[in-house]
Amino acid sequence: MAVQQPTIYDVARRAGVAPSTVSRAFGRPERVGARTREQVLAAAKELGYVPNPHARALQTGRHRTIAMVISDIANPHFFELIRGAEQRAKAAENTLVIVNAEESPTIERDQINGLLRSVDGFILAASRLPDDDLRALASKHHVVLVDRELAPLPSVAMDTGSGCRQILEHFASLGHEEFTYCAGPPGSWMGAARWAALKAGAEEHGLRARRVGPYTPTVANGGAAADGALRSGTTALVAHNDLLAIGIMRRLADRGVRVPADISVLGFDDIFAAELVQPTLTTLGGPDAHAGRLAVELLLDLLKAPHGHHVGDDGESPHRIRLPTSLVLRESSGPAARPAPAP
Amino acid sequence: MAVQQPTIYDVARRAGVAPSTVSRAFGRPERVGARTREQVLAAAKELGYVPNPHARALQTGRHRTIAMVISDIANPHFFELIRGAEQRAKAAENTLVIVNAEESPTIERDQINGLLRSVDGFILAASRLPDDDLRALASKHHVVLVDRELAPLPSVAMDTGSGCRQILEHFASLGHEEFTYCAGPPGSWMGAARWAALKAGAEEHGLRARRVGPYTPTVANGGAAADGALRSGTTALVAHNDLLAIGIMRRLADRGVRVPADISVLGFDDIFAAELVQPTLTTLGGPDAHAGRLAVELLLDLLKAPHGHHVGDDGESPHRIRLPTSLVLRESSGPAARPAPAP
DNA sequence: GCAACTTTGGCAACCGATTGCCTTTGTTTC
DNA sequence: GAAACAAAGGCAATCGGTTGCCAAAGTTGC
Structure with a gap:
């Protein structure tokens, strides 16, 4: 249970190279010789080495993780949203973590604060936070809104x-x-x-x-x-x-x-x-799944963008996406009764 | 967007103390003077300091985060499970992250691998992984099973x-x-x-x-x-x-x-x-919510236990919990038709 | 055969916390 | 008033990676 995991130092010793070489073998393949790289990879595989994402994040600032905060995870409406977001995140090799806000602004705030340093950005679905909180958060972190719009944050919502x-x-x-x-x-x-x-x-x-x-x-x-x-x-x-x-x-x-x-x-x-x-x-x-995919895409764009560059500043499209809706006619609606029935 | 966050060093400078003192002001209150502690806390608040959980985890090995891997998040069965688990985790000041396995062993494995170094343990709900994978995982990490049993792993399942x-x-x-x-x-x-x-x-x-x-x-x-x-x-x-x-x-x-x-x-x-x-x-x-709470509790116990101490070794209760079920009678069941209708 | 350049790998600092150990200061005791 | 001890704070090593810079080795050109 929870045994010590091998590190780049273990791999380095085993492969007979320096730790920095191991690091580069993974992250900057062009910086090491082909033979050396193979040895390192082999040693890593034997040892079952898995990079520690947080040690890495400490240095690089990137976690390759994005958080999706859902106002109420028990609402089936969010299923497809989650699924779409997950697919898109995985395609970009990012982990998507989902947290529940239980319809409470307080819990939502706590959840976000708990993840502030652990993720690269937030997708807030149907956020219950006040506008000011949202703006404050967005001034320090990457945020994409779903089912909500608030200038100048990027958002995805149904029309x-x-x-x-x-x-x-x-x-x-x-x-x-x-x-x-x-x-x-x-x-x-x-x-x-x-x-x-x-x-x-x-x-x-x-x-x-x-x-x-x-x-x-x-x-x-x-x-x-x-x-x-x-x-x-x-x-x-x-x-x-x-x-x-x-x-x-x-x-x-x-x-x-x-x-x-x-x-x-x-x-x-x-x-x-x-x-x-x-x-x-x-x-x-x-199109819920599509909304999820788009939200992740907007966030990934944000992550790529230079810091401090606010979208929408320079007349470029403000990334406020509205998705077309459709009325699905079923049995619960019909011609008006008249006069209205007494209670 | 993603502005530099203050660190203990910033707080230390502001409060006029050493970084180690700041760290202790938070983690070991009894190790610093009351006055000093107040100054540090004040400085931290002014700066909006939030501890970096990964820098901490690097040193301590604890993340205060547990992962719940769900075989299919779109199945409403897991709602209450998630909710119960979340409540219990929050009470213990742990973050619960939820990830979806989409009914696929491959995706489940990938999701787990991606989180291996980021969380303190896993709750696997209705895992689709083969027994051997589960045992291998459990030999290196803290794992609790839900809706599945496999000796000697701790588990919570309906009876x-x-x-x-x-x-x-x-x-x-x-x-x-x-x-x-x-x-x-x-x-x-x-x-x-x-x-x-x-x-x-x-x-x-x-x-x-x-x-x-x-x-x-x-x-x-x-x-x-x-x-x-x-x-x-x-x-x-x-x-x-x-x-x-x-x-x-x-x-x-x-x-x-x-x-x-x-x-x-x-x-x-x-x-x-x-x-x-x-x-x-x-x-x-x-009792789904109860199952969620129990699963988190088992995992927390595991985290507290000394490493290498396998539950159930010493004749103590093997933490294989079975919850009582109840048949909810509704309209879809009734007396047998005879003879059975032709197709 | 030598200078100039490229490729490859190592050294060491750094990210942001925690913690063992030491020093300083203050308190108690006889 | 000196010895003994406790409390409070600082120094520096450490966790596991990444990366700027440098050195060694190999290439190339003339």
Whole structure:
């Protein structure tokens, strides 16, 4: 258990060369003779030598590791994001470590602080940190945002504007005259953006927008959200995300409200459970895996860039990427009931 | 971006003391005077000093970090495990990093190798690595297994034996005379253990056991599994896990087979989607979060133990923990149909 | 055959912490 | 007031790599 690992010094002795030669045999192959290099490599293999990344990082400042901080790892929405990010990181020979913030800014901060010196950069997915914290962090470290935008940080997010327009058109074409938005946590930038877009576009689609909440977006909290929304006597409901939407549908079923006959329910993210539930859930999804890949790519670009060079300074594209979304029509949305059912 | 961080030398200069004093002010408070310590702490705070964990690890050999390698991070079964492990790790002031093995032994090995020198130990959840690899790893590092057992490594797993007995009793009491097991991936120890337990106990419950597969346990693969099982004209079906079971139910519904009227379907793990699907899924669940906590605890014990001291040597309890499971009865299981429906 | 150059390998400083050992200073004891 | 001891802080070695610089050896050109 936890036996002493061989070092370059062990390898050097075995190969009959100096430690520096061993180091170069790995990192600067052109700086050593071909024969010597082979001997070193052979000795290393025999001994089972594995370089110590931290001793190296101490000198070079590079860890070849990037951290992905997820606001809630239990949310399936992040699966594909993680998978995409992992693939891209591996292709660049970087390790991706994933840490969970459990929807708490405090925990998120702690997790980040704990990794500050261990990783080359951070990808923050749906960060709940205040803007100022984010800017402060970004002034000292490489940071890429996912599901959030904040100038001048590079970010990858779904195109909320066009996505919400699709939702509004969907509602309008089905004859709805209003809808209720069940809000997510106050710290969610995405949540705020969704509501802003829905509210802003409502009027031109002839819709009235209402909001209830905030709710922590879990299936369990759907009950409260459903009750809150029912009181408003609405015909259409948009939930902060699919998890909350699913919880809402369960509660509606329990209360004898039919979906979509009495009320239409929409979610965001298109998680895999959206098509497992009964009725299946209409939801606005996007290319999550692609978002993960792009986030890693942005971060790798940042790492390559000279220090202190802020992207977007010189009129070059500001690396604020918006990905197209698509409304996946399923069974939970349909023509407006009228008049709205009494609670 | 990635600006130079202050070191103990900066803090030392600022506080007017030697670097060693700064180090002790943090790590050995009793070795410095109260006044000096305050000055150092103040200077550190002003400068925003954060200790470099790797420079420290270089000297001490401890990283205060543990790695959790998950065979498939997209499987909701691991949510609670991760959450429990995280909580326990945090309580002990350790960072938990999560890495994904994507159901591949090769990737799992690579991920582990990449972290060998960066963490104090590994928790391998549902490892797909061969026994020999695991033993070799454990001879050089601290390793705790989850959802797998292999002497003499410490492990945490659900009690398959008693769990499967519950399933068999359930089937027998509902009048089933046989059942089909839809197997998971060949590398899954848990899968093998489940089948072994089901098969071993079948006879004494008057049941015939059959097996089809293997299948990669995802919802998408449920189609193939359902077709495979249907051919055998069975009345009861046990899937490797809930994901596969859900996929199976979808396919059965598409083919017009009624659950549970025509066929009962059971899963393992009790993931959150199990009660979202229609019909809701009967499944064998366990205390996942608790398993996560225990795994971290075992690992922390290992780290404290003197090197080379193998647990279980001296007759002390061998740290092979089995957690009680419980069969969660839902709608997907019911009395046997007879005769079995033609395919 | 010698100067100039290139290739190859070694020496030693360095990254940022920790820690054994020593020195200085202060306190206690008789 | 001197001896004995404890407390507090500093010096320097160390962990495992990387890298600038130098020296030795081998090449090339004339």
